[in-house]
Amino acid sequence: MENRPLEYDYTVAKMFMLTTVLLGFVGMLIGVILAFELAFPGVNTILGSGLAEFTNFSRLRPLHTDAVIYGFTLSGIWATWYYVGQRVLKVSMAESKFLMAIGKLHFYIYLLVVVAVVVSLLAGVTTSKEYAEFEWPIDIAVVVVWVLSGISIFGLIGIRREKSLYISVWYYIAMFLGIAMLYLFNNMEVPTYFISGGIGDWYHSVSMYAGTNDALVQWWFGHNAVAFGFTVPIVAMIYYFLPKESGQAVYSYKLSLLSFWGLMFVYLWAGGHHLLYSTVPDWMQTMGSIFSVILILPSWGSAINMLLTMKGEWQQVAASPLIKFMVLGSTFYMFSTLEGPIQAIKSVNAIAHFTDWIIGHVHDGVLGWVGFMIMASLFHMAPRVFKREIYSKKLMATQFWIQTLGVVLYFTSMWIAGITQGMMWRAHDEFGNLAYSFIDTVTVLHPYYTIRAVGGTLYLIGFVMFAYNIYKTMSARPVEEAELKNASPMGA
Amino acid sequence: MFHWLEKHPFLFAVGVFVVIAFAGLIEIVPSFTQASRPLVGTAPYSTLELAGRHVYIKNSCNACHSQLIRPFKAETDRYGHYSLSGEYAYDRPFLWGSKRTGPDLMRVGNYRTTDWHEHHMKDPVSVVPGSIMPGYPWMFDNLANIDTAYAEQVTVSKVFSVPYNKAVPTKDGGTVTVAMGKDLADARAMALEEAKVIAADMKDPKVKAAVEAGNIPEIVALIAYLNSLK
Numbered sequence: 001m002e003n004r005p006l007e008y009d010y011t012v013a014k015m016f017m018l019t020t021v022l023l024g025f026v027g028m029l030i031g032v033i034l035a036f037e038l039a040f041p042g043v044n045t046i047l048g049s050g051l052a053e054f055t056n057f058s059r060l061r062p063l064h065t066d067a068v069i070y071g072f073t074l075s076g077i078w079a080t081w082y083y084v085g086q087r088v089l090k091v092s093m094a095e096s097k098f099l100m101a102i103g104k105l106h107f108y109i110y111l112l113v114v115v116a117v118v119v120s121l122l123a124g125v126t127t128s129k130e131y132a133e134f135e136w137p138i139d140i141a142v143v144v145v146w147v148l149s150g151i152s153i154f155g156l157i158g159i160r161r162e163k164s165l166y167i168s169v170w171y172y173i174a175m176f177l178g179i180a181m182l183y184l185f186n187n188m189e190v191p192t193y194f195i196s197g198g199i200g201d202w203y204h205s206v207s208m209y210a211g212t213n214d215a216l217v218q219w220w221f222g223h224n225a226v227a228f229g230f231t232v233p234i235v236a237m238i239y240y241f242l243p244k245e246s247g248q249a250v251y252s253y254k255l256s257l258l259s260f261w262g263l264m265f266v267y268l269w270a271g272g273h274h275l276l277y278s279t280v281p282d283w284m285q286t287m288g289s290i291f292s293v294i295l296i297l298p299s300w301g302s303a304i305n306m307l308l309t310m311k312g313e314w315q316q317v318a319a320s321p322l323i324k325f326m327v328l329g330s331t332f333y334m335f336s337t338l339e340g341p342i343q344a345i346k347s348v349n350a351i352a353h354f355t356d357w358i359i360g361h362v363h364d365g366v367l368g369w370v371g372f373m374i375m376a377s378l379f380h381m382a383p384r385v386f387k388r389e390i391y392s393k394k395l396m397a398t399q400f401w402i403q404t405l406g407v408v409l410y411f412t413s414m415w416i417a418g419i420t421q422g423m424m425w426r427a428h429d430e431f432g433n434l435a436y437s438f439i440d441t442v443t444v445l446h447p448y449y450t451i452r453a454v455g456g457t458l459y460l461i462g463f464v465m466f467a468y469n470i471y472k473t474m475s476a477r478p479v480e481e482a483e484l485k486n487a488s489p490m491g492a
Numbered sequence: 493m494f495h496w497l498e499k500h501p502f503l504f505a506v507g508v509f510v511v512i513a514f515a516g517l518i519e520i521v522p523s524f525t526q527a528s529r530p531l532v533g534t535a536p537y538s539t540l541e542l543a544g545r546h547v548y549i550k551n552s553c554n555a556c557h558s559q560l561i562r563p564f565k566a567e568t569d570r571y572g573h574y575s576l577s578g579e580y581a582y583d584r585p586f587l588w589g590s591k592r593t594g595p596d597l598m599r600v601g602n603y604r605t606t607d608w609h610e611h612h613m614k615d616p617v618s619v620v621p622g623s624i625m626p627g628y629p630w631m632f633d634n635l636a637n638i639d640t641a642y643a644e645q646v647t648v649s650k651v652f653s654v655p656y657n658k659a660v661p662t663k664d665g666g667t668v669t670v671a672m673g674k675d676l677a678d679a680r681a682m683a684l685e686e687a688k689v690i691a692a693d694m695k696d697p698k699v700k701a702a703v704e705a706g707n708i709p710e711i712v713a714l715i716a717y718l719n720s721l722k
Contacts, residue, residue: 037626038593038624041623041624041625041626044626045626049629052626052627052629052630053630056626056628057555057556057626058551058552058553058555058556058626059551059552061552061555062552062555124550124551124552125550126549126550126552127549127585128549128552128554128585128587129585130590154501154505157501158501163499164495164498164499165498165499165501165504170498170504170508173501173504173505173508174508174512177505177508177509177512178512181509181512181513181516185516190647190651192640192643192644192646192647193643195643195646195647195650195651196642196643196644196646196647197646199639199640199642199643199646199676200637200639200640200641200642200643200644201637201639201640201643204640204643204644206584206644206647206648207584207585209584209585210580210581210582210583210584210586210652211577211579211580211581211582211583211584211586212523212577212580212586213523213524214580214583214584214585214586215580215586215588216519216520216523217520218585218586220516220519220520261511264508264511264512265511265512265514265515267512267515268512268513268514268515268516268519269515269519271519272519274590277562277563277564278560278562278575278588279560279575279576279577279580280523280577281523284519284523287519291515350562350564353562354558354589354590354591354592355591355592356591358590358591359591425566425567425570426564426566427566428565428566428569433569434566434569434570438570438594438595439620439621439622439623442593442594442622442623442624443622
């Protein structure tokens with residue numbers, strides 16, 4: 001056999017890139033609509049009062065979170081897996097008909113589930129558990145998709161040529177196992193149609209757990225779905241794409257080991273911080289609080305490892321918009337993983353819980369870290385997958401600054417809104433009566449809600465620029481014969 | 493030492509799983525050995541209330557309203573006694589929420605009336621000037637799903653031994669029995685009786701006519717549920 005480099009097969013990666021862009025746009029657009037609905041309630045009936053049932057805040061809110069988590073993020077994770085997996089394991093998907101079929105099946109069933117989710121959530125079919133709203137038939141379909149993705153991951157690992165697993169692969173494995181465990185336990189439910197002998201809606205179910213136990217399982221899931229969906233696989237991305245793009249080796253192998261196993265061990269404990277001052281036992285609340293603070297160490301471990309990877313090469317940050325995205329992404333990760341533990345301290349949580357500060361925290365993480373990293377990864381992949389240079393680096397740089405401004409407006413307004421609301425709720429006058437009625441604490445937030453809506457819109461505009469740039473790259477640039485080399489094609 | 497592990501993906505995956513499952517074992521399993529016991533005065537939901545709870549869930553009311561009063565003076569002043577674990581013994585799923593865009597509803601039955609809820613759901617600003625809550629006028633037209641609520645009652649009484657048709661103690665030392673229909677027709681008739689009581693306090697002629705005709709609009713079930721939150 002002649003000795004030539006491997007031709008990687010990006011068929012499935014391309015499919016998931018498409019849904020990343022499409023569902024990212026849908027999810028963020030709904031987010032912007034929601035932000036405007038909170039600032040200007042008239043927007044709830046944007047399509048007329050006849051359709052208000054489907055356009056008002058309550059129906060769109062779960063659709064927004066699920067579209068961004070399971071549409072944008074998950075698609076991005078799988079797009080990168082079907083790209084990174086082959087390259088770090090030194091094996092092409094074209095070599096295995098079986099894995100190729102699994103990959104495609106994985107995509108098409110995923111697409112069907114997405115459609116089912118959109119329809120059912122708009123119709124109000126929901127279990128009400130955050131990020132686990134789906135009723136049992138969709139839950140089962142989700143498990144099928146997940147198993148297919150697992151076969152894909154472990155199948156590729158099974159036929160690899162590279163003996164040792166690269167750091168990113170550790171994180172993809174952890175994501176698969178973590179979500180599998182969490183999702184299964186949290187979605188344990190009893191379909192009522194079958195137990196009652198065929199009465200009522202066939203898709204309706206009742207949770208296996210009641211009250212406090214249900215809350216405990218839900219937040220063990222809810223927090224750690226973030227861990228294994230928003231942290232772990234995104235760390236996998238930065239460990240691959242930043243060294244590749246910058247042409248620098250990962251700063252420290254030991255630090256990556258320490259932060260990986262640390263993150264695995266510590267993260268699951270922290271779920272309890274969602275239940276501070278609730279009716280779950282005190283010791284669990286305390287554990288949740290303490291472990292949340294400890295979580296700073298492994299999180300910052302990965303982020304510092306990445307920032308130090310740029311040691312001596314900081315001029316690339318100025319030169320390359322792609323490196324900007326990744327470096328600011330890591331910085332937002334550090335920022336968000338410091339903010340989270342602060343909110344998990346009991347006395348801070350007493351003010352922060354139930355307020356917009358939590359929404360701000362989620363979004364500086366998701367917009368600044370997850371969104372930036374996924375877009376950066378796709379920007380890195382696009383020239384190699386489509387064999388064409390990026391359409392416009394200038395557009396990319398403009399997008400970066402618009403979105404950064406959007407994120408900053410978002411979290412600063414939500415901080416102020418959250419802390420204001422938390423303080424007003426607890427304020428007493430000199431006679432020991434409550435100082436404000438609830439509605440006072442709502443109307444005062446109007447300016448901040450407006451700023452948030454503007455920030456969200458800026459981010460969405462940036463995302464449209466991203467989508468346009470990727471689309472033009474696919475269609476408007478000449479095909480390159482040789483694969484683009486690293487260190488750093490953007491800077492050169 | 494770890495270089496070795498990275499060459500054995502299976503053992504690596506097992507290692508990861510053990511490490512991540514550990515916290516769950518320690519934190520979650522102990523709480524399940526102690527099934528949540530209902531607090532004295534906590535009764536299961538009637539068919540109509542449960543149907544109303546489904547309306548509440550269907551429209552994600554929990555996205556903006558919590559049902560968890562924390563043990564702070566400001567909260568007990570505003571909403572009533574702080575939450576106790578046993579009060580949620582029949583809540584499947586729990587509806588604590590994670591964001592308060594509107595006030596907590598854990599004990600809303602103590603300080604709001606059927607009449608207030610009716611106006612509030614139709615046009616929130618009419619009773620709370622400045623409210624950013626959207627109206628829910630379609631609840632006055634859509635019919636409540638009594639069948640599914642009954643199916644759920646049958647399920648929880650069979651699978652989780654929720655005490656329907658059994659006397660449960662009340663706070664004042666007496667007992668109360670929450671009845672569940674013998675069959676679907678019986679359950680529908682019982683729900684309608686309950687609905688008539690609610691509709692009598694309501695103003696909307698459409699709703700009154702519907703209940704008169706034997707139908708139960710979603711708003712009636714929802715108000716039954718909200719009134720039961722005490």
